[in-house]
Amino acid sequence: MEAHIRSLHARLHITAAQEPQWEQVAATMRENAETIDRMVRERNAKLRTMTAVENLKTYAAIADAHGDGLKKLVPAFDNLYQVMSPAQKKNADAVFRAIAEHYARRAAPKTKPATPPAQK
Numbered sequence: 001m002e003a004h005i006r007s008l009h010a011r012l013h014i015t016a017a018q019e020p021q022w023e024q025v026a027a028t029m030r031e032n033a034e035t036i037d038r039m040v041r042e043r044n045a046k047l048r049t050m051t052a053v054e055n056l057k058t059y060a061a062i063a064d065a066h067g068d069g070l071k072k073l074v075p076a077f078d079n080l081y082q083v084m085s086p087a088q089k090k091n092a093d094a095v096f097r098a099i100a101e102h103y104a105r106r107a108a109p110k111t112k113p114a115t116p117p118a119q120k
Helices: 002-011 016-049 052-082 086-107
Strands: none
């Protein structure tokens, strides 16, 4: 997580004046990661003995925690975004778009190449 936070800090060109807002973003990211890591460790420790229903419930709890973490991150990031220069905002938009596109490509269904028409 620390490497991701440092990378994002650099990619967003955070200035010294923006550090207080950035620290709130970074603290929220750390807190969210700690929560998810703890939940995943607890789940993994029980995997061999969980029923299918328990498995699904723990997965749902992790997904809920992820959503809750994002709900905390949005206002922290919005506070940072509001003090960014127009150029930084444009850059931040591009950085987050690239991240989303990366995950969209990973999640896209794999398609088979079109079969060439039969030769007569």
